[in-house]
Amino acid sequence: MTHNAEPLLRVRDLRVSFQLDEGTVRAVDGISFDVFPRQVVGIAGESGCGKSVTMRAVLQLIDPPGRITAGEIIFRQDGRPVDLARVSPRSRQMRDLRGAQIALIPQEPMAAFSPVHTVGAQIVEAIMLHERLGRAEARARTVELFRDVGISMAEQRIDAYSWQLSGGLRQRAMIAMALSCRPRLLIADEPTTAIDVTTQAQVLGLLRELQQKYDTAIIFITHDLGVIAQMANYVVVMYLGRVMEEGPVDEIFHAPKHPYTRALLRSIPSLQTETRTALPVIAGTLPHPFNRPPGCPFHPRCEDIRRGSCDAAVPALHALGPRRAVSCFLHSDATEPA
């Protein structure tokens, strides 16, 4: 795939920290990546790696005591770049963007829908808020969206409450809501973690289909590497708030460069690995957020550690090609400016 186009979203050296009584947590510590139009970017990482915080930063939904402390979030709005990091979270501009241009599919659709309004009413409200449409037209579009996301008996189901729907239907309704204003960027934050495998397969298939139909770019956040492999064109691997490695999906899975990516791929039991044998594991545990290790965040658990460099300086995210980068001293000596 070639990308001559300008990126839709360009994140550069983004930093988000949380000022707590016990100290400062650097949840996102200088991450950079691009999302091109029509691309599916998978963000992979374990809990606490900052993947969700990054996405909340893009939507300007970081609650105090969290704060974006540095970096740029350039979003191309109607061909014009806007730095979302500089836009006030409560401004008109941000409210117009959220839901209309950048939409979110949250992890827990049960918590995301209001239980006292019908799902249809909530989607109609979102459409009327962002577009000059009357209630009847907005309702007609909602019915059409429900059909698009594969909800049968759409006319009846839009008058249902979220708690009357099954997990799969609820997630489909959530997707309908996210797509209701034809967003250019869709952020899916672990959209299938709370549902069963067979329903997950249906929802993933649906997202792929809708992505083609609506020409939306998707940022897909998940800890499930199987889902990443099946959904993403491009992958960003995060660990403790930093990008370890990024590149096209095939290269990440078949030619991983970073020791963390390699270790992560080895540790998953798949339907192919040998059974009842010990799985290769990543030694040690995730450090506590208040005790970030100095140097490369992964060095205490890394098999290929180089004493004297990995524990002293932070490796910079070094470009290996136009769409391939890794932050590891095995590949480049470039360090992050202190």
Next chain:
Amino acid sequence: MTAPLIDVRGLRKFFPIAKGLFARVTGHVRAVDDVSFSVQEGETLGLVGESGCGKTTTARCILRAIDPTDGQVLYRTSGGEVVDLAPMSSAQLTPFRKEIQMIFQDPFGSLNPRMTLFDNVGEPLLVNGMRNRRERMDRVAELLRLVGLRPEFMHRFPHAFSGGQRQRIGIARALATSPRLVVADEPVSALDVSVQAQVLNLLLELQSRLRLTFLFVAHDLSVVRHICDRVAVMYVGRLVELAPTDAVFSRPRHPYTAALMRAVPVPDPRVSGVDGILKGEVPSPASPPSGCYFHPRCTFAEERCRREAPALQEVTPGHFARCHFAAELDLAVH
């Protein structure tokens, strides 16, 4: 051959559906409907299925956390005697409670946040009559070492530990009374990939060291394949397939099992997993479809499947499937 450690026969658990002012019973949710299987000592049996299929209810009936509606739960005691746990009163169950223990899914909700590790892990010992504090401390220290935690952690509270460490604490607590059967209900599904591998390795290691028998309830087939000797697949309260792990994964005999396997996303972008996605939804166990419960979603369904409920038949030795066409269908998943 010795009797299996646990032998479940014709287990049923129906929950009444009550309606109206006087809570008149209008129907039943057939959560577990005529389930039979056995687990040999030292074996790991995986109980698999989607949410609502009755796998957790089955496990809870075996633990006697709930009362089964019908059926037998035959347990072979350490003395070699076979007893039926299903009709026992809680007083009668007391001597067996310590031999059958459970590991829970949620490592955050299953530990008491106001109790130190010593109290959390040591409580089953206290309940079972180990009154001496010194003695309990020694045993808790031993258990913590066994699951790969430092004994010095004993006086800390659960909040100081990560998800994977808490799951180890939960395992230590389950092992406190030296159980023979451990029921693990989705023990790794709440954990991160790298932590999941550590906990799976720990379970395998503990099993070979302590000769434990596991009933492993899970929905993740790749985890089940990795850890289980045999697999039982449930659908709408019924067992649809039961076979050795290798047999199930190399040639499933029930279309539902094959569909479940195809739904697992393959962590390799070169393998496409889009074809053969199961359509529709799991029917309600309060009003299951006629004939074979799976027929509305089955691509192989014929007229007979709509009318006639298939029986669980032994297709090849030790491989059971509840499908009219179990012997003919070639369902291998590549």
